[in-house]
Amino acid sequence: xxxxxxxxxxxxxxxxxxxxxxxxxxxxxxxxxxxxxxxxxxxxxxxxxxxxxxxxxxxxxxxxxxxxxxxxxxxxxxxxxxxxxxxxxxxxxxxxxxxxxxxxxxxxxxxxxxxxxxxxxxxxxxxxxxxxxxxxxxxxxxxxxxxxxxxxxxxxxxxxxxxxxxxxxxxxxxxxxxxxxxxxxxxxxxxxxxxxxxxxxxxxxxxxxxxxxxxxxxxxxxxxxxxxxxxxxxxxxxxxxxxxxxxxxxxxxxxxxxxxxxxxxxxxxxxxxxxxxxxxxxxxxxxxxxxxxxxxxxxxxxxxxxxxxxxxxxxxxxxxxxxxxxxxxxxxxxxxxxxxxxxxxxxxxxxxxxxxxxxxxxxxxxxxxxxxxxxxxxxxxxxxxxxxxxxxxxxxx
Numbered sequence: 001x002x003x004x005x006x007x008x009x010x011x012x013x014x015x016x017x018x019x020x021x022x023x024x025x026x027x028x029x030x031x032x033x034x035x036x037x038x039x040x041x042x043x044x045x046x047x048x049x050x051x052x053x054x055x056x057x058x059x060x061x062x063x064x065x066x067x068x069x070x071x072x073x074x075x076x077x078x079x080x081x082x083x084x085x086x087x088x089x090x091x092x093x094x095x096x097x098x099x100x101x102x103x104x105x106x107x108x109x110x111x112x113x114x115x116x117x118x119x120x121x122x123x124x125x126x127x128x129x130x131x132x133x134x135x136x137x138x139x140x141x142x143x144x145x146x147x148x149x150x151x152x153x154x155x156x157x158x159x160x161x162x163x164x165x166x167x168x169x170x171x172x173x174x175x176x177x178x179x180x181x182x183x184x185x186x187x188x189x190x191x192x193x194x195x196x197x198x199x200x201x202x203x204x205x206x207x208x209x210x211x212x213x214x215x216x217x218x219x220x221x222x223x224x225x226x227x228x229x230x231x232x233x234x235x236x237x238x239x240x241x242x243x244x245x246x247x248x249x250x251x252x253x254x255x256x257x258x259x260x261x262x263x264x265x266x267x268x269x270x271x272x273x274x275x276x277x278x279x280x281x282x283x284x285x286x287x288x289x290x291x292x293x294x295x296x297x298x299x300x301x302x303x304x305x306x307x308x309x310x311x312x313x314x315x316x317x318x319x320x321x322x323x324x325x326x327x328x329x330x331x332x333x334x335x336x337x338x339x340x341x342x343x344x345x346x347x348x349x350x351x352x353x354x355x356x357x358x359x360x361x362x363x364x365x366x367x368x369x370x371x372x373x374x375x376x377x378x379x380x381x382x383x384x385x386x387x388x389x390x391x392x393x394x395x396x397x
Contacts, residue, residue, distance in 0.1 A: 034111050035126035037300060038260065038291050044298035048153065048316040055104040061162050063180070066099035068164065068276025069157030071183055076275075078186045094184065105159040107167045109302050109312035116285035116304040120264040123257065123289070130233075130255030130262075133214045139259045141210045141217075144322035145297055154315040155202060155301070157276060168278050172308045176278045183276065187350045190274025192224035194345060195338040197248045199271035201280050203227070204249050205288065205301055205317055217254065217261060225338050231263055238266065246270070246282045261290040270308075281307040296320055341365040 031050075033039055041047050057065055066074075074097050083093040113119035124130065133139075153159070161180065168176050182188055191198050209220040215234035221227055231254040238244065238251050250268035254261055263286075270282035284305035291298050297319040304312045343355040343363055355362040364370070381387040 035122060037289065038293070038298070041293065044293045044296040044318040047293075047298055047300070048318050051106040051110075051153065051314065051316055052158075053104045053106055055160060057100075058162070063161035063165065064094065064098050066097065066161050067104065067158055068161060070099045071097070071161060071180070072157075072188060072275040075184050075186055076188050080184065080186045097184070099160070104163055105154050105315075107154055107159055107163050107313050109314040111302060111312070111314075113302075113312070114304075115306075116264060116266065116287050116302075119287045119302060119304075120262075123262050123287075124255060127255060127257035127262065131258055133233075133256050135214050138212055138214045138256070139261075139292060141212050141292060141297060144209055145207050145319040146322055147206060147317055147319040153317065154313065155205065155273075155277070155317070156315075161276060164276065164278060167310050167313060169308055169310050172279055172281075179272070179274075179278070180276070182350070187352075188275065189272070189346065189350075189352075191272065192274075192338075193352055195225060195342040197225050197227055198274070200249050200265070200268045200284070200286065201271065201273040201277055201303070202275075204229070204265070204268070204286065205299060205315075207297075207319060210297075231261070233261075250286070257289075259291065261288075263288040263290070279308060280305050283307045 038047065055065070063071075080090070080093055084090075111119060113122065154164075165173065165176060179189075191202075197203070203221065206221050207219045208222055211218045211220070215232070217231040217233065219229040219231070227249060229249050229252055231252045233254045233256060236253075238253060244251070244267045246267055246269040248269050248271075250265040252263050252265040254263040256262075265288070266285040268280075268282060268284050268286070270280055270284070272279045280303075284303060286304070287302045289300045299317045299319075301315045301317065302312055303309070303314070341363065343361075345353055345355065345361075347353040357364070378387060382389050
């Protein structure tokens with residue numbers, strides 16, 4: 001674990017916030033069968049809305065009753081910098097940023113399992129080891145699916161900051177305070193701003209296209225960075241521990257429980273959620289249950305991270321099929337890889353900035369031979385004696 005030295009102002013905020021959230025978080029009373037959670041639900045929205053909560057405005061909330069999405073939408077455009085230039089102090093500026101506290105979300109998992117493996121084993125046993133589908137019998141979910149409009153749970157930014165904070169371990173709480181402070185000051189950082197993958201907490205469950213086969217299901221996404229997840233359902237198991245490597249979206253194994261897909265993912269690279277979501281560790285493991293309910297895909301997500309979270313977290317996502325070619329074309333697959341076109345960076349002030357076309361670090365997306373600059377730099381270094389001189393091999397003949 002990397003330790004950070006926090007400024008005294010952040011330490012004070014951390015201590016004050018900790019005092020407000022010392023109450024014990026009690027698990028919700030189950031109103032469904034934990035071994036068959038989707039039984040008897042009428043719609044995907046019914047399952048999603050089960051975990052929404054109607055919050056109360058708390059005048060003592062240091063996070064001003066903000067949800068994660070409310071905070072970054074009200075601060076990421078440099079509002080604090082503008083306020084400071086107009087002579088407004090930070091306290092007065094912060095008092096203008098208030099959330100409505102109404103659209104929050106139950107973070108704590110409704111399941112009684114302590115680990116992902118325990119959760120997985122319970123669902124494996126309930127499914128009698130899983131359904132052995134053939135190519136003709138496996139559920140066909142193949143196609144384009146849109147989830148943004150219907151997903152406003154925890155991972156979609158719909159949870160209150162105070163609830164997220166309460167669900168973070170004591171060791172990781174100071175990191176969250178740092179991230180929220182940066183967000184409020186308009187110097188926010190999120191992975192995809194400089195072409196890094198968003199990681200599992202924000203993007204691991206998102207999809208744009210699904211392909212289902214009897215031995216493997218593939219979830220594909222292309223924005224903001226092209227990434228795929230491979231869900232093996234052929235019983236191959238995880239890589240041996242001495243071969244395993246932390247990956248952006250981990251390793252995933254699955255079984256079919258009838259027409260529902262159950263997934264266990266581990267070996268996930270620890271990362272930052274960004275935009276009001278916290279850091280998580282490479283100890284995080286995730287259990288998912290996917291089902292087609294009516295014309296929608298429904299996924300129940302439970303996240304286990306004993307280092308970063310105070311208890312297992314939970315979320316629900318709902319996906320709608322692209323209705324037509326016009327609908328698909330609202331967000332077509334990216335034509336360029338982000339890495340080759342990206343000119344965004346964080347400057348020495350910690351603010352997001354962009355290279356201009358005249359800057360030596362500028363990436364010209366229309367440069368068909370970008371490696372030539374590297375070759376020319378090396379030749380100049382040889383002339384200056386910074387690299388050992390060498391003749392062209394062709395001239396040696």
